[in-house]
Amino acid sequence: MTFATATQDNQQIFTMQRLFHAQRNEYLAQTMPDYASRVTQLKQLKAALLENKDALCDALSADFGHRSHQDTLLSDILPCVQQINYTIKRLKKWMRPSRRHAGLLLMPAKVEVIYQPVGVVGIVVPWNFPVMLSIGPLIPALAAGNRAMIKLSEFTPQTNQVITALLAAIFDDTEVAVIEGEADIAAAFTALPFDHLLFTGSTAVGRHVMRAAADNLTPVTLELGGKSPTLIAPDADMPQAVERMIFGKCLNAGQICVAPDYVLVPEGKEDAFIAEFKKQFTQMYPQGVHSQDFTSVVNQRQFERLSQWLAEAVQNKTRIDTVHPDAIDLGAHRMVPHLLVNPSDSLTLMQEEIFGPLLPVITYSNIDEAIQYIQQRPRPLALYLMTQDKALQARVKSDVHAGGMAINDSVFHVAADDAPFGGIGPSGMGHYHGKEGFLTFSKAKTVLTKGRINTAKLAVPPFTGWRARVQKLMMAFFLR
Structure with a gap:
């Protein structure tokens, strides 16, 4: 790092600290914004998103090299708009104090729980869905009456410009502030004494974030990732099973924390799975890597990471099936899904979250073996089960831990507005979305009168x- 760069970073850190204290002071001057002001903020945010949706699509495509506009509309813009609509309809009810029972021992008395804004919220945003994962947490933070500082990823500079301008047109810096910068700035950001810190990213970085927050006793919500399995049961109809999981793997080129990371199929059915996956992929993306509806790997660095993992598998003599003849575009860092049959557990792609268009296909001899395979590994952010067997559905729901689960579907459970989203263990902690988001960014204070x-x-x-x-x-x- 040069002296000039260090000086620039120091100035940026000073500005960031100044913004934090300005937000804290404004919060202390108005600790409980009323319902009308919160709804006004949310409505303005929705209007700005709709007004800038084309600019956001263009910016994200520029940052990725190519990103399908439909991917952006479906996975970045639409969830935010729907979440705002849902929140506005229910916010008045959420804000009401809830009456609780004092019990005979404390009588006569009244007990209620009031929901106070925690104060200043920090939001750390990854590169894969920079709109959804910045605006998404901002919605419940504002609904709960807080102020927020958002640290955007350095890997999406064009999108950052649009988001920054969009928010600056609505909010003063003392309400919502946007921060940019690389690792040093991110580390300084997470070290600020926020009243709550929400981080979305890798498990490895999440550990550093939690350590930084611990110095200030800052509560954290960690939305991490891990290796989310798809279990195709023996009774599953293979065309339907593939149909229900393929979009979850192909959306954003698999660069999703809840994308299927590997698939478990009964022994002897792996070829049927691969043939069906190829067939349906070609129907969805006829030009393979050149299809306009298929998104690029975000940058050369991530493309090289995936390429190295693929080369390691080749060296290990792993069977690899590409799902389309036009499989790789080196210059545009684009890659269609590659299916790897029974890769060795020693391979890097079997140890770390893949976060891209590589999909291990693991065969199992019986359902007990498949369930044990999942249970013996770190708890994932998502779990997908393909079966019509009600008893098996009940067993997996109750016996296998995951942050969230979908039966005969993939990814779309995240879009449920009226349900919490969050991980467990190495895939994260805490929840947001819906009412749980409001509660995450509120202090539930018991009052005995x-x-x-x-x-x-x-x-x-x-x-x-x-x-x-x-x-x-x-x-x-x-x-x-």
Whole structure:
């Protein structure tokens, strides 16, 4: 790092710290924004997204080298708009204090839970869905009455420009501020004493984020990833099973934290799976790697990572089937899915989240073996089960841990507005989306209110005379 670059970084870190303190001061001046002001912010955000949807599609395509506009509309813009609509309809109910039971021991009293904004929220955004993963968390943060600082990825500069301009047209920096920069800036960002920090990214970086947050006792929501399995059961109709999972692997060229990372198929059915995958891929993307509806790997660095993992598999004599003759475009860093049959567990692609168009196909002899295969590995962010067997559905739902699950589908469970999204263990912690997002960015504060009558005096010393007799009766009544 040159002296000039270091100086520039220091100036940026100083500006970032100044913005944080400005947001904190403004929050302290207005700690509980009313319903009307929150809804106004959300409506303005929705209008700005719709007004800039074409600019965002163009910018994302420029950042990726090529990204299907439909991918952006479906996975970045649409979920945000739907989430805003859902939130506006339900926000008034979420904001109401909830009445709780005081119980006989505390009577007469009233107990309620009020939902306060936590304060200043930090949001760290990855490169794969920079709109959905910046605006998506911002929606519940604003709905809960907070202010927010957003650290955008350095790998999506064109999209960052549109997002920054979009937000600046609606919000003052003391309401929503956008930060850009590389690893040093990201590290300084996560070290700020936020009231809540939401990070979306890799498990390895998530560990660093959690360490940085721990110094400030900042609560964290970590949306990580991992190796999300697709289990095709023996009873599954293969064309239907492939139909339900192929789009989840091909959307954004598989660069999704909930994309199917590997697929488990019954022994003897791997060739049927591969043939069906090739058939359906060709129907969806007739020109293979040159299809306009198929997205590029985001940059040369990620393309080289995937290429190295593929070369390692070739060297290991792994069977590899490309799903289309036009499979790779080196200059445009584009790659169609490659299916790898029973690759060795020692390969890098079997140890780390793939995050791209490589798909291991693992065969199993019986369903118990398949379930154990999943259970013996780190808990994934998503789990996909292809079966019509109700007993098997119930078994996997109850016995196998994952952040979320879809039966006879893939990826689309994330789009459920009225359900939480989050990981477990190495795939993350905490939830957002829907009401859970509102709760994540709120402090649920219990308030006990008493009037003139104070029964608590019966529980204080000295425990002699009549007090002792009352205490004895109370304990006899309640300790049973």
